[in-house]
Amino acid sequence: MSPPAQAAELRRQQNRADARRTILDATESLLAESGLGGFSMRGLVERCGYSAPTIYHYFGDKPGLIDAVLEERLEDLVAQLERAPAKANPVAQARALCLDFARWGIRNPTHYYLMNQPKAHELPPDSAHQKAVDLMSKPLNALIQSGQISEVRLELIRQSLWACLHGLISLPAVQPDFDWNPNLLEASVDVLLAGWLAEFLPSLEFGGGNNVES
Structure with a gap:
């Protein structure tokens, strides 16, 4: 892999890590505020700034997201x-x-x-x-x-x-x-x-x- 390609791959990996971290932190914050009963994907989308499909891409589904947190x-x-x-x-x-x-x-x-x-x-x-x-x-x-x-x-x-x-x-x-x-x-x-x-x-x-x- 050429140096430019390596640099691009590193950026993609960092972007993925940053997205996961932002989603997990927002989930943790919402759970602390409202508990599991008050937690919703719509609220998470508003809090973290990522779309629902993006969240599902990283965590599979809502239970998978909760399990990751x-x-x-x-x-x-x-x-x-x-x-x-x-x-x-x-x-x-x-x-x-x-x-x-x-x-x-x-x-x-x-x-x-x-x-x-x-x-x-x-x-x-x-x-x-x-x-x-x-x-x-x-x-x-x-x-x-x-x-x-x-x-x-x-x-x-x-x-x-x-x-x-x-x-x-x-x-x-x-x-x-x-x-x-x-x-x-x-x-x-x-x-x-x-x-x-x-x-x-x-x-x-x-x-x-x-x-x-x-």
Whole structure:
């Protein structure tokens, strides 16, 4: 490819990247303002300046566009989970990850809602969503590998944790005017972990406020 052709191709690639970025940023802004129920392609066209056919060219359809926005936000979550300080105790590690995940969901209620909706397209195995699931599962899987908990029992614990975290994330979003106790998240996670795992791991110490020690 000649230098002029290379330069032209680089410009085309940059233009495509700029268009995608503008559309994604406008979508994110509209979702933050109006939620999924108030989001429309007409509003997006007005906000981003690109036509509907152009948007569909880059993202396929509306669900594909929403999935692309969510994937970016989930990449932020994965980075946050990966930064969690390593704990020698797998239960302490699970606690840290649960708290980080819940805080992300509380900060990003619309994205958390989208994450829990049925997907129009099958997610690839290397998606940020799957990476987040794998990171959250890793410390509790260590309990299976060490023979301290059976897979059947651990699946029940996972579902219990998920249900608890879902309530802790969702309720403040639907009832923002309620006077939620600032210690509710940590106290709830600590009590749940203590209730499920103390009998299997009697060496665990639950300190002040039921905090799991590392």
